[in-house]
Amino acid sequence: MASHDHQTPPFFKRGLPPAARLTIYLALSFSLLVADLRLHYLETLRQALSVLTYPLQIAAATPADFVSNASDYFSGLISVQRENKRLKTQQLNMASQVLFTEQLQRENIELRGLLAMQASLKVRSTAAEIIFTARDPFSRKVILNKGGQQDIEPGSPVVDPLGVIGQVTRVFPLHAEVTLLSDKEQAIPVIVERSGLRAVMFGTGNGLMELKFLAANAEVKPGDRILTSGLDGVFAPGLPVATVLKVTRDSAESFARILCRPTGSVERNGPVLVLSRTGPRPQRPADDDSIDPRRASGGRIRQNKAEAPASAPTPASAPAPAQSVAPPAAASPARKEP
Template sequence: MSSNSHDTPPFFKRGLPPSARLTIYLAMSFALLVTDLRMHYLEPLRQGVAILTYPLQIAATTPAEFVSNASNYFSGLISLQRENARLKAQQLKVSSQILLNEQLRQENENLRGLLQMQAQIKIKSTAAEILFAARDPFSRKVVLDKGSAQSIEPGAPVVDPQGVIGQVTRVYPLHSEVTLLSDKDQAIPVMVERSGLRAVMFGTGNGLMELRYLAANADVRPGDRILTSGLDGVYVAGLPVATILKVGRDSAESFARILCRPIGTVERTGAVLVLAQASVRPAMPSTATEAAEDSRRSSSGRVRKPANAATSASAPVARNTNASNPPASSASGNASERRAR
């Protein structure tokens, strides 16, 4: 009885020492590793464990990736903003240079055109610059930076590299006023370059011009260029004036309605030439020709040639000595009527 009461309880037995157990576990692990290395029997188990632990891996790496991505995003955003600001400043600088170069190019082209126009016209001219458009809503006028101090005279034609733009109508000491051809009070004698027809062109007041007093069947068509005829002694003959835009023909009317667009680009032009008035004017009909015309008109209505040149040449003397003949004013009126025709 006494021996049994002093025995150690079973759950207090220690078994193998820890070093022995460690040795056994290491041997078993080494054996499993060698066996798996040769036979690969743990591969399915490894794949199954990887599948089961993949969500845990994703959940574990998500915070770190979020922090890294957020840091990269904000750092990239700051660098992009800085780059954008730098590029905008560079673009503004380049744009200003491009605008300046374009302005200089247009100004050089305009000046070259004026030099070519001056060489073609071969008459005295003065270069001027358009300051601004006149503040008159009922007329089309511009103001130049040259006046009477620079020998600018009223009535002088004004041209740009493309053609005629108007005429000086008012002169001040340091500036002058130019009325454009499209003004409703302006008129200029012209001719159609293709057909040689002569007519008078009037401004319409709305930026266009109208070619008047041409028959409804006149040989004109859209696209024809209109030049100055030089009959008024103000504009040099052959200067471009306008291009025919539209031709309206109505059999019920005697004249065609012809609208034209001015060739001169005063809205985009800064420099112009103020020309001297044309010195060569059309020759007035001689007195002998007027007397012969009067004698033909006094006949039965048919146009006849005079008997000989001597009679025609002596007609002015006879008209001065014979009181029954019509006065000189009548002959001048007839000559004016012929010029109008």
């Protein structure tokens, strides 16, 4: 009975006190640290543990990395969109500046050409600008921003830096109407620069011009320059007019068909020069009454013949009209009667 009542001493039930355990653990940890610092015997173990725990580290860091990467992506996307919008606005501004610069360069080239043209001409000129095209769809006419108040006169030639483009046909106080060379009603005396042939250039109404009244065997070929001849006293001689584009020769026709392309910017707007006349205004032709009846038209001669019986001519003047009207064939039998 006494053996059954034996119990373990309290010391062995409780074990070491907590303070003693702490002291032992601290001493052991300090010893391991010093030994690892001196001998590095835990390096292999440390590397093995890092390899084994790397997937766990990745798995633990994935949510945080995902949130960080998503935040960086959306913030970067917003930044890129803002930058893209800013660059597009800058591109539009630069494009408008480039277009404006190109327009200024073209205007500068045209104005320099006008100054060179004005310096080469010996006549008075007035700078003007084409503001719009006339409303008539069947004609080639433009309107200038200068008129009678700027001493613009009807019939004045109009040129641009490349050559002749037309002639002033109507003048108003503040603007003037110019008929272009390509108009069907417009004609200009010209000369072929290479061969020296003189002719008349007519508009075709479709932006081209035609050199008329040249023989089928005339010395003209594509590429020849056509200049003003100055024979009309309106256009100064030597101004570029057109370039021969196509020459059609037909043995059945007396004249060649010669199409030309205007040298000046006939169909475009821009600065121009209005030139003064090279000579005085042509005088109006004399009436038919002052023309010799023998050189008058056939209708006038017939009219005089019809009026002869009604009048009472003198015997000295009566035979004169008969001699001027009677054909030679009618006079030959009269000489054979004796």
